[in-house]
Amino acid sequence: MRLSLKTCEVRTWDLSDVDAVARHANNRKVWINLRDAFPHPYTKQHARDFIRTMRQRTPETTFAIVVDGECAGSAGFVLHPDVERVSAEIGYWLGEPFWGRGIATEALVGLTRYAIETHGLTRVYAVPFAGNAASCRVLEKAGYVLEARLRRSAIKDGVVMDQMQYAFIVPE
Numbered sequence: 001m002r003l004s005l006k007t008c009e010v011r012t013w014d015l016s017d018v019d020a021v022a023r024h025a026n027n028r029k030v031w032i033n034l035r036d037a038f039p040h041p042y043t044k045q046h047a048r049d050f051i052r053t054m055r056q057r058t059p060e061t062t063f064a065i066v067v068d069g070e071c072a073g074s075a076g077f078v079l080h081p082d083v084e085r086v087s088a089e090i091g092y093w094l095g096e097p098f099w100g101r102g103i104a105t106e107a108l109v110g111l112t113r114y115a116i117e118t119h120g121l122t123r124v125y126a127v128p129f130a131g132n133a134a135s136c137r138v139l140e141k142a143g144y145v146l147e148a149r150l151r152r153s154a155i156k157d158g159v160v161m162d163q164m165q166y167a168f169i170v171p172e
């Protein structure tokens with residue numbers, strides 16, 4: 001899979017991405033905004049295992065964000081089972097040197113469209129921590145709408161936090 005966008009590409013993982021992923025993922029400012037499944041410190045072995053797993057997974061739902069030929073981050077979605085098979089949760093992160101250039105927004109718009117078209121979805125949603133103003137802004141710029149503040153719904157680094165539920169709804 002490859003989406004060629006203006007500021008970046010969103011594409012299938014390649015083992016040549018290992019060094020760049022490990023370099024950009026090994027950052028507390030990235031980790032503090034993500035689920036605990038994202039390791040910290042983040043080693044080359046973590047990157048290798050992650051990329052191998054993603055390359056074996058069918059359907060393919062997690063991709064590299066590539067800027068000027070270098071892997072700059074990742075974006076992916078989780079398809080829901082059973083009656084929620086029209087829904088998916090989307091997530092993304094970008095290495096700090098790439099922040100503030102509209103890259104995450106463009107990748108999110110492209111991947112949302114891809115997820116909807118490829119899997120026949122009616123709803124894609126994300127749940128950033130309430131304090132993650134940049135991610136909330138990215139979701140708003142990409143056309144997601146705030147549905148709820150999930151009070152005291154998560155704990156990160158020992159701190160209980162609210163999460164903001166944003167959704168992109170495909171009209172009937």
Ligand SMILES: CC(C)(COP(=O)(O)OP(=O)(O)OC[C@H]1O[C@@H](n2cnc3c(N)ncnc32)[C@H](O)[C@@H]1OP(=O)(O)O)[C@@H](O)C(=O)NCCC(=O)NCCS
Nearest residue numbers: 030033093094099100101102103104105128133134135137
């Ligand atoms: C959140 C993240 C993906 C944003 O990526 P990005 O490419 O810098 O995003 P964009 O440039 O497309 O847009 C960022 C927007 O947030 C705004 N912003 C950034 N920091 C902000 C802050 N502290 N308060 C308010 N707005 C902020 C920017 O001004 C910009 O909005 P604008 O275009 O209206 O000016 C990136 O910072 C990141 O990977 N962070 C760590 C991991 C993470 O939080 N992932 C999301 C988990 S839900």
